[in-house]
Amino acid sequence: MPRAFTPKVVTANALLRGDVVYLTRQGHWTRDHAEADLIEDESTAEIRLLEAQALAHEVVGPYLADAIKGADGPEPVHFREAFRTRGPSNYAHGKQEG
Amino acid sequence: MYAYTDFDRDFLAERNAQFRAQVARRIDGSLTEDEFKPLRLMNGLYLQLHAYMLRVAIPYGTLNGGQMRQLAMIADRWDKGYGHFTTRQNIQYNWPELRDVPDMLDALGEVGMHAIQTSGNTIRNVTADHFAGAAAEEVADPRPVAELIRQWSTDHPEFQFLPRKFKVAVTGSALDRAVTAAHDIGLRLVEREGEIGAVVLVGGGLGRTPMIGKVLADFVALPDLLPYLEAVVAVYNLLGRRDNKYKARIKITVHENGIEEIRRLVDDEYVTRRAAFNGADMQLFGKISADFAAPDFVDGAGDYAAHYADDAIFRSFVDTNTAPHRHKDYSILTVSLKAHGATPGDATSDQMRVLAELAESYGHDELRISHEQNVILPHLPKRHLRAVFDALSGAGLATANIGLASDIIACPGMDYCALATARSIPVAQEIATRFEELKLEHEVGPLKIKISGCINACGHHHVGHIGILGLDRAGVENYQITLGGDGGPDAIIGERAGPGFAYDEVVDAIERLVRAYLAIREGADETFLETYKRTGPAPFKAALYPASEKAHAA
Numbered sequence: 203m204p205r206a207f208t209p210k211v212v213t214a215n216a217l218l219r220g221d222v223v224y225l226t227r228q229g230h231w232t233r234d235h236a237e238a239d240l241i242e243d244e245s246t247a248e249i250r251l252l253e254a255q256a257l258a259h260e261v262v263g264p265y266l267a268d269a270i271k272g273a274d275g276p277e278p279v280h281f282r283e284a285f286r287t288r289g290p291s292n293y294a295h296g297k298q299e300g
Numbered sequence: 301m302y303a304y305t306d307f308d309r310d311f312l313a314e315r316n317a318q319f320r321a322q323v324a325r326r327i328d329g330s331l332t333e334d335e336f337k338p339l340r341l342m343n344g345l346y347l348q349l350h351a352y353m354l355r356v357a358i359p360y361g362t363l364n365g366g367q368m369r370q371l372a373m374i375a376d377r378w379d380k381g382y383g384h385f386t387t388r389q390n391i392q393y394n395w396p397e398l399r400d401v402p403d404m405l406d407a408l409g410e411v412g413m414h415a416i417q418t419s420g421n422t423i424r425n426v427t428a429d430h431f432a433g434a435a436a437e438e439v440a441d442p443r444p445v446a447e448l449i450r451q452w453s454t455d456h457p458e459f460q461f462l463p464r465k466f467k468v469a470v471t472g473s474a475l476d477r478a479v480t481a482a483h484d485i486g487l488r489l490v491e492r493e494g495e496i497g498a499v500v501l502v503g504g505g506l507g508r509t510p511m512i513g514k515v516l517a518d519f520v521a522l523p524d525l526l527p528y529l530e531a532v533v534a535v536y537n538l539l540g541r542r543d544n545k546y547k548a549r550i551k552i553t554v555h556e557n558g559i560e561e562i563r564r565l566v567d568d569e570y571v572t573r574r575a576a577f578n579g580a581d582m583q584l585f586g587k588i589s590a591d592f593a594a595p596d597f598v599d600g601a602g603d604y605a606a607h608y609a610d611d612a613i614f615r616s617f618v619d620t621n622t623a624p625h626r627h628k629d630y631s632i633l634t635v636s637l638k639a640h641g642a643t644p645g646d647a648t649s650d651q652m653r654v655l656a657e658l659a660e661s662y663g664h665d666e667l668r669i670s671h672e673q674n675v676i677l678p679h680l681p682k683r684h685l686r687a688v689f690d691a692l693s694g695a696g697l698a699t700a701n702i703g704l705a706s707d708i709i710a711c712p713g714m715d716y717c718a719l720a721t722a723r724s725i726p727v728a729q730e731i732a733t734r735f736e737e738l739k740l741e742h743e744v745g746p747l748k749i750k751i752s753g754c755i756n757a758c759g760h761h762h763v764g765h766i767g768i769l770g771l772d773r774a775g776v777e778n779y780q781i782t783l784g785g786d787g788g789p790d791a792i793i794g795e796r797a798g799p800g801f802a803y804d805e806v807v808d809a810i811e812r813l814v815r816a817y818l819a820i821r822e823g824a825d826e827t828f829l830e831t832y833k834r835t836g837p838a839p840f841k842a843a844l845y846p847a848s849e850k851a852h853a854a
Contacts, residue, residue, distance in 0.1 A: 218327070218398050220352035259329040262347055280775055282349075282714060285723075289350055290715035292643045292725045295380060295395065296350045 210247045211238040211269045211276050212254045213286070214261035222286045222297070223261060225254050231261060233297065235287045236275030241266075301364055301666065302447045302591045304412040311455075312409040315416065319343045320402035327398065342422070344415025345401055348718050354393045354401060355418040356408060360428035360446035360470070361389035361669040363413075365656035368667055370411040372652035378404050383652070385637060385645040387709055387758055388467070389427045389669045390418055394716055416454055421462045423453035423533070429471040429478045430670035433594060434632050434678035436624040440489040440496045442470035442478070444589040445525065448581065452526055459533055463540030464548035466533065467505075470498075474789060479671060481513045481791035482506050482763060484550045485532060490519070497521040502532060502562065503554030506757035510793045511551040514559045516566065522585070527577045531569040535562065595664035595679055597627040602683025613700075614689055616742075620700040622685075625678075631685060633663075633677040634670070635692060636699040636707060640736035644710045644728050645673030654695040658688050671760075672709055674702065705741040705749060705814065706732035709760055713753025713770060714777075720753035722770025722777040723803075727751055730807045735814075744814055747828045748787070763787035765829045766813060767794045768806065779806040781813075783840055784832045795837060797844055809844055816843035 212225035223231040224238035232238065241247045247266055254264035268279040278284045289296020304312075319339070326336040340346075344355040356371070363371075371391055375383050378400045379393040386392055396404060408414055418425055426446040433441040449468055453459065459466075471478040472489040480486025486501035497519045504513025520528045539557065541547045547556075554562050608615050622631040635655065638644050647655070655675055659667045662684040668676035680688060692698040701707050708731060711717065713724030728751050735741045750764030754771075761767030767782035778800040785794025801809050814828075820839050821831045832840065 215347055215351075220347055220396075220398065221350060258332055262333050281777060282772075285714060286349055290394075290725070291723060292646075292715055292729065293380075 207244040207247070208268050208279075209270060209276075210241045210266040211235070212241070212247075212250050212264055213238070213267050213283070214254060214264035217260055217262055220262075225250060225264070229253060231257075234275075235269075235278060235283075236272070238269065238276050240269055240271060240276040301362060302443075302588060308412065309409070312412075312414055313406075315343075315414075315455075316402060316405045316409055319405060323398060323402055338420065341419040342416065343401075343405065344418035345396075346419065346718075348394070348712075348716050349714070350716065351395045352398060352401070353716065354396050354404060354415060355386070356391050356393070356413060356415045357418050357425035358385075358389050358391060358413070358669050359450050360426055360432065360443050361430050361671075362428075362432070362443060363667050363669070364665045365660040365667065366665075367411045367413055368652050368656040368659070370407060370413070372649035372656070374404055374407055375649040375652070377407075382646050382648045384643070384712065385647065385669050385673050385675070387671045387673060387711070387760055388425060389430075389671060390425055391669070392712070394712075419465075420460075421464050421466075423449075423456065423459055423462075423466045423468060426450050426453070427467070427469045427478055427483075427671060429473055429476075430668040430672075430676050431477060431623060431632050431678060432472060432668070433592060434625055434630075435473050435475070435477075436626050437475060438473045438626065439491050440472040441592055442472040442487070442489055444585060444592050445487065445489065445498070445522070446470045447588050447592075448526060448585050449529065451584070452530075452581070459537065462533070462537055463542050463553075464545070464550075466536075466550070468529075476789040476791075477670075479760070479763065479787040479791065480504070481789075482510075482760070482787065483513065484536075485529065486513050487525075492519050495521055498525055500528065500532070503551040503559070504791075505549055505551040506760060506762045507549070508546060508755045508757075509549075509551065510757065510762040511555065512791050512793065513551075514554060516559065516563055523582050524574065526581045527573040528566075528570055531566045531573045534569050534573065535565045539565070594626075595666075597630060597679070598681060599629055600683060601629045601681075604682040604685055607686040614686065617689055617698060617700040618685060620704065620742075621702045622680075625680075629682050631680050631682055633680045633685070633688065634702045635675045635677065635697050636701050637674050637697075638701055638707050638732060639696055639699045640701075640706055640732045641729050642732075643725050644708050647675070651695050651697055654691060654697065658691055662688055672707065674707070701732075701741065703746050703748070705735045705744055705747045707748075708732060709748075709750040709764070711752050711754075711758035713751075713759075717753060719756060720770070721755070721772040722753050722779065724751045724753040724759055724768075724770055727768060727770070727779065727803070727806055731810055734807050734811060738811070740814070740818075743824075744818065745824070745827055747814070749810070750785075760787060761785070762793045763791060764794060765832070766810060768810075771800065773800065777803045779803070781806075781809065781844065783813075783837055784829065786829060797837065797841055799845075812843040812846075813840055816840055 782794030
């Protein structure tokens with residue numbers, strides 16, 4: 203039996219800086235997970251991923267990552283995606299640098 | 301040290317110019333990522349979790365003060381003021397931007413360094429014993445052999461698309477500080493009837509299928525070594541599997557075909573290869589060897605003995621961090637990049653400059669990077685040890701913990717690496733911090749703890765006396781412990797102890813293991829590994845899993 207679809211965001215790394223970005227509803231890239239478009243159904247997710255792949259001059263390796271609705275916008279589900287919203291744990295580098 | 305020729309400089313400049321144009325074409329949209337990725341990997345540029353990463357080779361771990369200063373400059377100018385020294389004697393910059401990478405490569409080229417073949421299915425940076433040319437017990441300096449292999453393998457047209465990556469390590473000492481048995485090819489230089497040659501091991505490797513290398517040839521004389529290596533890699537290039545990435549390393553080729561069949565094929569191939577070598581390689585080897593001539597050592601230990609007798613902290617530092625040098629008035633000093641709580645292998649640009657300055661002022665302008673992620677001053681006169689200790693103390697580099705519990709190897713793990721399944725660095729930081737709080741590690745003595753954040757085993761956990769492997773178990777970080785591994789001359793793959801531990805349980809588990817060892821060792825001279833070999837895993841498993849022990853007894 204196919205697994206039930208769970209909500210997703212489209213994420214990738216920016217081409218020039220290499221940092222983590224998310225696709226917004228308007229089709230732009232944001233560096234803030236909470237501003238990502240939370241996609242609730244599978245067919246929309248596939249279309250949005252195709253749109254992201256067409257932006258290959260802006261980003262590298264777009265993929266769908268699990269997310270859930272939070273108070274201020276989508277939140278990551280898996281710890282890997284949570285790390286990607288912050289940065290490494292040994293220095294205050296990356297997004298958590300502010 | 302090897303000095304770059306005009307040929308080497310021109311080659312690097314041209315290669316860097318090519319890559320600069322490739323980066324420009326990626327940015328202007330002429331190249332897709334699929335087209336660009338193999339090009340950037342050939343030049344050491346990865347894309348990780350949070351940013352690009354540039355992996356720079358430090359061939360056989362040797363560099364001079366000027367090169368270390370340039371690494372510091374690059375860290376300040378294009379990164380975040382530090383670099384990460386790896387288990388393969390590379391340095392990684394974790395935060396470069398794509399546009400800057402060609403400038404970084406040009407800056408490396410200025411000091412005879414590069415990032416070529418630090419990735420991809422090629423012959424990677426050749427590693428060597430970090431005490432090469434300095435160790436008292438050494439048979440031959442492995443670096444001329446390693447440099448010869450570097451030149452032969454760089455851009456070798458036949459070996460740019462091997463079935464999988466290919467790692468070569470060279471040692472010239474029976475103590476084997478280069479973990480040669482865990483490499484695709486391991487070379488152990490030995491002397492036989494007055495002639496230097498190599499024992500050739502093949503098919504070692506860690507990763508998902510850990511294997512100890514097997515002896516392919518028990519003696520290959522130096523003049524025959526390069527054609528012999530070429531025969532081995534040529535056989536692998538055709539025989540190695542390309543249908544399955546996980547079965548593509550030569551260790552699987554050896555395992556599936558048997559060492560006798562590999563030896564037969566190599567011996568056949570060798571006849572053709574040998575005939576094609578006209579001696580130019582040995583001419584080059586002669587020139588390279590001259591570049592690696594030992595410095596002019598100066599006799600006299602000055603007031604070293606008085607400092608050693610008078611200052612307990614200095615004495616502890618010397619006892620823990622130095623090793624016997626071939627000259628009686630010298631020491632090999634290992635500078636720990638494992639201050640308790642710090643990231644294993646990281647050095648700030650300021651620390652790099654201090655190390656460069658010390659090498660230039662006191663240490664015949666030589667530095668080494670070890671696979672254990674420390675920096676070595678290989679030729680340090682004992683009369684300067686006190687001054688060096690004072691300077692290191694001022695730079696946060698005087699931690700006396702070499703070979704002890706807090707001298708942990710850790711891969712970058714999920715703090716940086718896109719392949720990782722769990723974090724490594726904070727586990728290492730917390731274990732080191734715990735042992736510092738307990739003030740126990742000098743009592744415990746030699747203990748190698750090695751941590752990998754995924755099955756690829758960059759942290760060498762299989763050959764740790766205590767190995768830790770971070771995995772993703774149903775969306776939660778989980779850490780498996782292996783025991784009894786050894787990366788020395790009689791290398792052993794550690795055995796898995798049992799079920800894994802949650803992130804917040806693993807430090808306690810390691811402490812229980814170490815306390816169990818202290819309770820059962822037969823005197824302070826019996827090391828952790830010796831105790832483990834004597835008792836087997838049972839008392840250690842009982843310490844790791846006290847509850848299940850009771851359940852079993854009941």
